[in-house]
Amino acid sequence: MPEERKATDYKSDVKPIWCAGCGNYAVLTALMRAFAHLNLANESITIASGIGCSSRFPAFVKTYGIHGIHGRVLPLATGIKLGSPETTVIAIGGDGDGFSIGGGHIPHAARRNVGITYIVLDNSIYGMTKGQPSPTSPEGMVNKAAPYGAQEHPLNPILLALSYDSSFVARCFSGRVKEMTEVFIQALQHPGFSLIQVLSPCVTYYNTYDHYREVTQALPEGHDPSDRLAAMALALETETQYLGIFYRDASRPSYVARFESVRARAPKTTLDTIFAGLKR
Amino acid sequence: MQGIDPTVVVRVGGEGGEGTITLGDLFTRIAARSGLEIYSFQTYPAEIRGGQVMYQTRLGLRRVMTEGDEADVLVAMNQQAWIEEHEDLCAQAAIVHEATVSIPSGGYARFPIPAEKTTQELDWPIGKNFVFLGALIWFFRFDSELAEDLIRQRMGRHPESLEKNLEAFRRGYRYAQATYPEPFPFTLPLFEASREERILLSGADAMALGALAGGCKFYSGYPITPATPVMESLARYLPQFGGTLVQVEDEIAAINMAIGASYAGQRAMTATSGPGLSLMVEGLGLASMAEIPLVLVNVQRAGPSTGLPTKTSQGDLFLALYGGHGDAPRFVLAPDSVKDCYFQMIYAFSLSERFQMPVIVLSDQAMAARQETTPLPGDPWNGPLQRLVPTPDQLGEAYQRYAYTEDGISPMAHPGMPGGMYLSESLEHDAYGHPDQTPDNHERMMQKRANKVETARRMLADWPMTSRRWGDRGAPFGIVGWGSTRGAVREAMGRIHAQGIPVEAIYPHTLLPMPDQAMADFLATKRAILVPELNFSGQFGRMIEHRYYRQLDELGVHIYQQKKEQGVPFKVREIYDAAIDMIDQERHLWTREQGELARIFDTVRRVQDEAADRCGGGHDA
Numbered sequence: 093m094p095e096e097r098k099a100t101d102y103k104s105d106v107k108p109i110w111c112a113g114c115g116n117y118a119v120l121t122a123l124m125r126a127f128a129h130l131n132l133a134n135e136s137i138t139i140a141s142g143i144g145c146s147s148r149f150p151a152f153v154k155t156y157g158i159h160g161i162h163g164r165v166l167p168l169a170t171g172i173k174l175g176s177p178e179t180t181v182i183a184i185g186g187d188g189d190g191f192s193i194g195g196g197h198i199p200h201a202a203r204r205n206v207g208i209t210y211i212v213l214d215n216s217i218y219g220m221t222k223g224q225p226s227p228t229s230p231e232g233m234v235n236k237a238a239p240y241g242a243q244e245h246p247l248n249p250i251l252l253a254l255s256y257d258s259s260f261v262a263r264c265f266s267g268r269v270k271e272m273t274e275v276f277i278q279a280l281q282h283p284g285f286s287l288i289q290v291l292s293p294c295v296t297y298y299n300t301y302d303h304y305r306e307v308t309q310a311l312p313e314g315h316d317p318s319d320r321l322a323a324m325a326l327a328l329e330t331e332t333q334y335l336g337i338f339y340r341d342a343s344r345p346s347y348v349a350r351f352e353s354v355r356a357r358a359p360k361t362t363l364d365t366i367f368a369g370l371k372r
Numbered sequence: 373m374q375g376i377d378p379t380v381v382v383r384v385g386g387e388g389g390e391g392t393i394t395l396g397d398l399f400t401r402i403a404a405r406s407g408l409e410i411y412s413f414q415t416y417p418a419e420i421r422g423g424q425v426m427y428q429t430r431l432g433l434r435r436v437m438t439e440g441d442e443a444d445v446l447v448a449m450n451q452q453a454w455i456e457e458h459e460d461l462c463a464q465a466a467i468v469h470e471a472t473v474s475i476p477s478g479g480y481a482r483f484p485i486p487a488e489k490t491t492q493e494l495d496w497p498i499g500k501n502f503v504f505l506g507a508l509i510w511f512f513r514f515d516s517e518l519a520e521d522l523i524r525q526r527m528g529r530h531p532e533s534l535e536k537n538l539e540a541f542r543r544g545y546r547y548a549q550a551t552y553p554e555p556f557p558f559t560l561p562l563f564e565a566s567r568e569e570r571i572l573l574s575g576a577d578a579m580a581l582g583a584l585a586g587g588c589k590f591y592s593g594y595p596i597t598p599a600t601p602v603m604e605s606l607a608r609y610l611p612q613f614g615g616t617l618v619q620v621e622d623e624i625a626a627i628n629m630a631i632g633a634s635y636a637g638q639r640a641m642t643a644t645s646g647p648g649l650s651l652m653v654e655g656l657g658l659a660s661m662a663e664i665p666l667v668l669v670n671v672q673r674a675g676p677s678t679g680l681p682t683k684t685s686q687g688d689l690f691l692a693l694y695g696g697h698g699d700a701p702r703f704v705l706a707p708d709s710v711k712d713c714y715f716q717m718i719y720a721f722s723l724s725e726r727f728q729m730p731v732i733v734l735s736d737q738a739m740a741a742r743q744e745t746t747p748l749p750g751d752p753w754n755g756p757l758q759r760l761v762p763t764p765d766q767l768g769e770a771y772q773r774y775a776y777t778e779d780g781i782s783p784m785a786h787p788g789m790p791g792g793m794y795l796s797e798s799l800e801h802d803a804y805g806h807p808d809q810t811p812d813n814h815e816r817m818m819q820k821r822a823n824k825v826e827t828a829r830r831m832l833a834d835w836p837m838t839s840r841r842w843g844d845r846g847a848p849f850g851i852v853g854w855g856s857t858r859g860a861v862r863e864a865m866g867r868i869h870a871q872g873i874p875v876e877a878i879y880p881h882t883l884l885p886m887p888d889q890a891m892a893d894f895l896a897t898k899r900a901i902l903v904p905e906l907n908f909s910g911q912f913g914r915m916i917e918h919r920y921y922r923q924l925d926e927l928g929v930h931i932y933q934q935k936k937e938q939g940v941p942f943k944v945r946e947i948y949d950a951a952i953d954m955i956d957q958e959r960h961l962w963t964r965e966q967g968e969l970a971r972i973f974d975t976v977r978r979v980q981d982e983a984a985d986r987c988g989g990g991h992d993a
Binding site: 106133134135136137138140143148150151154155156157158159160161164166167168169170171172173174175176178179196197199200204351354355357358359360361363366367370371372 | 401404405407569570571572573577581584585589590592609611612613614615616618620621622624625626628629630631632633634635636637638640654655657658662745748749785786787788789790791792793794795796797798799806807
């Protein structure tokens with residue numbers, strides 16, 4: 093009988109650097125609960141991250157972790173998954189890390205359908221650098237880097253993930269830990285690439301708790317997560333920010349499975365055989 | 373024909389899209405299979421269609437070191453090929469040319485071939501190169517059956533065009549046989565060929581095979597000229613060895629994905645060229661800081677920026693040695709021949725795994741693209757070394773991933789290993805991997821990472837692969853070089869030696885850490901050294917000057933830098949001239965020398981005078 097693990101079994105001794113009330117604490121709690129629910133062995137989990145407040149995440153969890161460089165968590169996590177397919181690989185970063193500097197990697201992680209759970213802790217601000225507009229900040233946001241207001245339209249992470257054909261797309265809110273835990277449990281069992289946008293407010297530079305409490309609600313009952321067009325239509329609604337699993341397609345082969353098939357098809361050889369074939 | 377051992381240099385010129393490279397490549401393979409030693413070079417424009425393409429191959433009875441300065445045979449597939457490629461022909465060169473091309477008389481033996489007419493008759497306009505191939509096979513008296521077999525092997529993927537190409541080949545062969553029955557002015561006595569066991573290998577394939585021999589199991593890369601052939605070779609082989617190759621979205625993804633796979637316990641690599649290396653520099657720092665093994669091949673091309681994408685250079689040395697923010701230790705290796713590419717890749721994996729550090733292997737376009745006949749590589753020295761993993765008693769709560777050790781190496785756990793959970797950190801960290809930015813810790817950890825380079829330097833002092841030294845032991849004049857220039861240097865030294873002038877060379881293979889002991893030993897007897905390299909500012913010479921300034925000063929050794937940044941390799945003549953010039957300049961500084969040095973100076977004066985006489989004018993120093 094495998095031992096039953098508790099959420100606290102995944103907690104490390106390192107005290108989070110996050111401000112009191114930061115949305116990231118809820119994500120930490122939800123993820124550890126999801127691990128416990130699935131009873132994952134600590135050593136079977138690797139959390140990779142980029143750079144930013146949320147990317148400090150791996151230090152606070154007692155699993156394998158790697159804190160890489162800004163914007164590159166997806167290729168890093170992909171390498172880990174391909175190098176150790178039996179590992180549960182989670183990629184974590186913020187909206188700046190994922191949608192700005194690292195935005196070019198999302199379509200390719202989606203195309204590969206590599207089995208990693210990508211959690212974007214989206215606070216719509218650059219928090220670690222003390223408050224500049226991010227790719228999901230609203231137009232007109234005023235702060236030190238944008239004294240005349242942000243001049244860009246915010247991007248829509250859910251729509252973006254859907255249009256890249258990610259095989260699992262969901263949105264969560266740090267004000268709703270129970271629902272978030274449920275989504276994480278589903279995502280961790282998804283064989284392919286999953287992208288989860290977590291609305292995770294920054295209490296210091298852009299406190300959106302009240303706003304999100306007002307505009308978020310669960311996806312309509314009866315939404316069929318295999319219907320990509322319906323998912324896109326719901327993602328296009330910005331007045332209401334829907335929470336839950338927008339889209340899921342578990343039938344697509346994962347990247348790991350594809351390479352297993354490639355290796356199985358490749359005829360085995362040795363260096364001696366190759367050299368023999370190169371003889372003039 | 374140059375040197376003591378006869379060789380023949382065949383140069384093929386054509387337009388991009390005419391099959392010039394295919395012609396050169398097939399001719400080279402047939403010559404190798406006929407028992408000859410070969411060494412080829414290709415230069416082509418960055419475009420797929422249009423622009424002049426040149427393929428030069430040198431055939432010999434014994435080991436060939438360079439593609440040769442002057443062509444004995446020029447194959448001009450069109451008028452432009454004659455215009456662009458007729459420089460550096462030997463005096464009585466044979467010109468095998470398209471019949472409609474006009475070639476001025478002038479001492480050349482001309483062999484018109486009606487390739488265009490033949491391909492019109494065959495209604496196969498793209499078969500010109502095969503008509504010429506047929507003619508060449510006759511001229512060199514190679515076995516046409518053997519040639520046809522090879523064509524079938526190489527071109528078998530296109531069965532619809534194979535028969536037409538074979539027909540074009542036969543027409544060319546028969547035309548030349550009927551029209552030019554007399555012996556061709558440049559042939560080699562095939563019966564004298566050594567026919568020793570040889571493989572025909574390109575530098576790029578040698579690197580791919582070396583990676584496999586080094587235990588590589590993961591490759592992520594982005595296409596870039598001239599490094600792509602390394603990826604294409606591994607794309608085929610890696611899955612056959614149980615590995616994985618991913619073509620990624622950019623070079624930044626390439627290096628980070630390889631780092632991820634290595635973190636997970638695989639021996640991982642990527643390959644790129646200049647612009648890609650620039651993009652990878654941040655990832656290099658991560659591998660250095662988080663102490664993750666990584667092998668990075670840089671097949672250099674001429675820069676800066678997009679530069680000359682298909683042309684060769686050694687201009688990335690400083691980027692490889694010093695590129696990146698902060699002091700981020702790494703190793704830099706520089707193979708100096710196709711065979712050495714194979715071995716240096718094995719050593720690269722050994723060093724990267726043993727020391728948990730990034731290793732950059734510097735090749736270049738000329739070495740990656742060329743074919744060379746080479747003996748079967750034997751077993752590597754001391755290879756491949758393994759990564760240090762924690763013992764069971766080191767695991768658990770007390771496990772220190774970055775334990776401070778004297779040699780700098782700490783045991784590395786992998787995902788899946790119970791009790792090994794740790795944080796691999798790009799932030800400065802303590803022994804456990806926890807972020808720690810206190811002054812003492814930072815200094816201590818910088819020292820730990822730097823210590824690995826010194827540990828490696830001590831370990832490598834006993835390894836024979838860290839440098840190659842040859843020539844007249846203890847000669848007062850030397851050549852210090854690196855990488856693919858070795859062939860030209862070696863051949864030039866043969867000529868210098870043949871003049872009665874002793875000269876010695878050293879080629880470090882580990883440029884970081886430098887083989888200081890071997891260098892000190894080499895420099896100890898020198899009056900002056902020539903440092904030839906293919907870049908604009910003389911990066912290696914500056915590095916040598918900077919690193920060994922004290923010894924150079926105390927010993928009174930003068931440095932003569934020879935820099936060339938034209939996108940093409942050194943000619944043997946250029947190295948020869950620079951070396952003779954160096955000794956001649958030293959002659960003016962050392963007027964009262966006695967003994968051996970006086971004899972050398974006399975010889976150089978004679979050699980210079982003779983050269984001046986031949987040129988019919990003064991020699992410009």
